[in-house]
Amino acid sequence: MNAPHLFVLAVDQRPWLTQALWGHTGTATPDQRAAATRAKHVVLDGLLAAVDAGVPRETAGLLVDDELGPGVAERARAAGVTVSVPLERAGLDVYEDAPADVAAYLAHHTPDLAKVLVRYNPEGDADANALQRRRLAATARAVHEAGSRFLFELLVPPTPQQRDADGWAEEIRPGLTLRAMEEIVADVPVDVWKLESLGPEQAYADAVALAATHDATCLLLGAGAPADRVDDWLTRAARSGFAGFAVGRSIWWDAVRGLLAGETDHAAAVATVAARYRHFVDVFREASPHDEPLTATGRSSA
Structure with a gap:
């Protein structure tokens, strides 16, 4: 590889997960928290199985919370993969830190990447956008003072x-995404952008070029989409210079749902996660002009 890739398996879902599994977005019960924790450890097991099967360890990453996944980040770090933790209070339209003491949280977890998820439309509420930029500038300072990189997941709601x-x-959101990036980075130092699909390849290339002006890179998110759609997005992103992806539900949801419903066992769930993660890695590498897909043995085909 001429440039480092990063393939993040994202399993930091909180209200989304409790809603999908138990029909609520409130605090998980002890039994529900135990089940969610079990599921997130299985996702990590799938990532590590993919690494054992040949995905380069230096390109593998995990994004996980400690609310429903205690101990998962610690295991990932011990295994030598890139670790990211979320900092946002989940489910809000206007960004808030969670926990409130970001510096102490980062000092405890020492993540490679600290991630925020932000809903920001440059044609939306100007006051709310300005408030978010002020809050995020302070969060970014705390992240950099802790020695971590700042991962900014940008969602542009209509x-x-x-x-x-x-x-x-395909036509409207890509332009708004680029405008949002420009507005945000004027106030907030971003190291890695995690972006939605951007339609035509030129929009992906424009995002990469914009990110390069502040020494940042771009990752593609999966939005829980079917594999064939994610394959198409990954292909466009890789051709255009994205550094990799941060995909979650598209990889692990079927395995987690089956495991917790008693329809599959631990080994099968791990194998499913590993295969789907590795599939997306291979799709990206095959499309990248500077890379090669993995073979069945896990080695580059070059």
């Missing part, structure tokens, strides 16, 4: 006027 517009995802 305004009411945009919601029903034709071509939202």
Whole structure:
């Protein structure tokens, strides 16, 4: 590889996970927390199985919370993969830190990457956008003072006027994403952008070029989409210079749901996660102009 890749398996879902499994977004019961923790350890086991099968360890990463995944980040770090932890209070339209004492949290976890998820539309509420930038500037300072890199997951929700517009995802959102990046980085130092699909390849290339102006790189998120759609997005992103991906539910949801429902066992769930993660790694590497896909033995085909 001419440039380092990063393939993150994202399993930091909290309200989404409790809603999907138990129909609520409140505090998990002790039994529910135990089940979620079990599931997130299985996801890590799948990542490590993929590394054992040949995914380069230096490119493998895990994004996980300690609310529903205690001990998972510690195991990942011990295994030598890149570790990222979330800092946002999940499910809010306007960003808030969680926990409130970000510096202490980072000092305890010492992540390679500290991640925020932010909903930001440059044509949305200007006051809310300005408030978010102020909050995120302070969060970014805390992250850098802790010696971590700042991973910014940018979601661009449509305004009411945009919601029903034709071509939202392919034609309208990509331009708004680039505008949002420009507005945010004027106040907030970002090291890695985690972005939604951007439609035409030129939009991906434009995002990479914009990120390069502040020495940042770009990762593609999966949005829980079917594998064939993620394959298409990954191909465009890799061709355009993205550094990798941060994909979660598209990889592990079927395995986790089956495991917790008693429809599959631990070994099968781990194998499913490993195979799907490795599939996306291979799709990306095959499309990258500077890389080669893995063979069945885990070695580059070059």
